Amino acid sequence: MPTMLEVTDVSSSAGACCSPLVREPLSADEAEQLALTMKALADPARLRLLSIVAASEGAEACVCDLIEPVGLSQPTVSHHLKVLTAAGFLTRTKRGTWAYYALVPDALDRVAQVLSP
Template sequence: MIALPLTDVAAPCCSPLVREPLSADDAEQLAQTMKALADPTRLRLLSIVAASDGAEACVCDLIEPVGLSQPTVSHHLRVLMDAGFLTRSKRGTWAYYALVPGALDRVSQLLAA
């Protein structure tokens, strides 16, 4: 029979928190944001818009690089807009999408806070 060492019963089992954890509301919001970013196509679209002149791109310039139909690309762009990463403006028949300044910074701040 193997004898196991006795532990001090009075010692705390867990480390105390050193900062405030995410609130339930912040966690819900961050989860929705992360879901929007968890798709490879949406990450590519966000990257293309961010790399475009003025961090803005026409939907017509986003279709070919991802190899999807215009309605599918528009769906992905809508998800990114709803998550607060992009804004949309209409010029004639085309829609232009722009990166929201600081949107990606907010995600990293929530994770680091």
Template sequence: MVTMLDVADVTAGACCAPLVREPLGAADAEQLARTIKALADPARLRLLSIVAASADHEACVCDLIEPVGLSQPTVSHHLKILTEAGFLTRSKRGTWAYYRLVPGALDRVAHVIAAP
């Protein structure tokens, strides 16, 4: 015996709410992924946090080595990645490099993924 089933017409209307803002394009998504990837490391997050918590949002590389428990070359590598991603700026004073938080850098990432 064959039983007939009622089938709803799914083409009659949209099942989802309309977008309320423009979504990321492919190029912007690629750039954002590279930026977020720079944050996706516990050591880099700690370094960024230390710089952000320092006076004037600036710290010498010599003050960043001990708190994260990594070698100076490793810390410098992580700082380079954060600088290339636009989270920090670097200035040289004598033999030391100083890193400063870029104003609004974290806000820009949060804005893209935050609800409107």
């Protein structure tokens, strides 16, 4: 004879499992923009470049000083710096033949604030 399963009514407790929102969640557009920003960070070479610039005097570094530490070619480093600049993490200024990159103040804090409670 088949065993009968006990049926539990979950409709009365369904509302209790969900906690109410305490702030506005990301909109679809905000999530898309944040995803693009985070993709810029989702590369080990870019994270290293950001950390080198951040650790440099005045949070600024010449591209000529960024090539050797990451062990990549100049065109590859320039590409990564371009991605970080487009994502709003770095600014670029040209001095003579060299480009200098500076950390945008609070750029990383903005990413953290979106995800913090």
